[in-house]
Amino acid sequence: MNVLLINGSPRPNGCTFTALSEVASTLEAEGISAEIVSLGAGSLRDCTACRKCAELDNACIFSDDCVNDLIARAARADGFVFGTPVYYAHPSGRILSALDRMFYAGSAAFRHKPAAAVASARRAGTTASLDVLSKYFTIAEMPVVSSSYWNMVHGNSPEEVQQDLEGLQSMRNLGRNMAWLLKCIRLGRDSGVLPPVTERAYKTNFIR
Numbered sequence: 001m002n003v004l005l006i007n008g009s010p011r012p013n014g015c016t017f018t019a020l021s022e023v024a025s026t027l028e029a030e031g032i033s034a035e036i037v038s039l040g041a042g043s044l045r046d047c048t049a050c051r052k053c054a055e056l057d058n059a060c061i062f063s064d065d066c067v068n069d070l071i072a073r074a075a076r077a078d079g080f081v082f083g084t085p086v087y088y089a090h091p092s093g094r095i096l097s098a099l100d101r102m103f104y105a106g107s108a109a110f111r112h113k114p115a116a117a118v119a120s121a122r123r124a125g126t127t128a129s130l131d132v133l134s135k136y137f138t139i140a141e142m143p144v145v146s147s148s149y150w151n152m153v154h155g156n157s158p159e160e161v162q163q164d165l166e167g168l169q170s171m172r173n174l175g176r177n178m179a180w181l182l183k184c185i186r187l188g189r190d191s192g193v194l195p196p197v198t199e200r201a202y203k204t205n206f207i208r
């Protein structure tokens with residue numbers, strides 16, 4: 001089993017990476033493979049609402065950034081952790097651009113797989129950012145993995161995050177909870193407990 005951890009910071013080895021690394025090493029200790037992928041600092045397109053993805057197989061029409069590669073990686077993953085720095089009390093613009101496109105074009109890669117959000121801030125805006133990221137999971141039928149506190153660390157540098165002992169403890173507890181849930185899901189599947197079939201008969205816009 002493997003977990004894909006996506007770092008939504010342009011700083012590949014910054015605070016968010018430090019938090020995700022703590023989750024990843026806990027997962028590895030629990031026998032779950034963990035891979036951290038950074039969105040990087042390059043240009044990343046926003047969703048243009050062209051709806052061309054409806055004609056494609058789990059892919060965005062734009063293939064000049066990392067999004068299609070991430071959808072392909074997501075299809076192979078069993079669980080997810082999405083990490084973001086807090087910018088003006090919300091997740092980074094780049095993680096929102098990536099997730100809008102990944103979930104709109106490739107939601108099948110995520111359905112019924114557990115996910116968690118992690119936020120890193122100097123001081124404030126973490127819970128609002130976690131709220132935003134969690135909304136992607138709860139519209140995609142993904143079990144949300146939690147910890148002993150909300151999944152946040154505090155710091156402006158990796159060294160400061162290393163001093164946030166409770167934050168790192170939350171990351172380790174998150175990793176153990178993710179590993180436990182993945183093992184339960186695997187055991188359930190092996191015993192014939194499959195994900196439910198989703199009803200899709202109704203899609204009612206608010207037009208009366």
Ligand SMILES: Cc1cc2nc3c(=O)[nH]c(=O)nc-3n(C[C@H](O)[C@H](O)[C@H](O)COP(=O)(O)O)c2cc1C
Nearest residue numbers: 009014015016085086087088089121122123124156
């Ligand atoms: C544009 C920008 C906006 C920021 N806004 C906030 C904020 O609203 N609240 C906060 O506590 N920290 C804020 N910060 C600080 C970062 O959230 C914090 O340093 C974070 O841990 C950086 O993570 P990273 O090293 O993974 O990029 C901001 C940083 C930047 C660059």
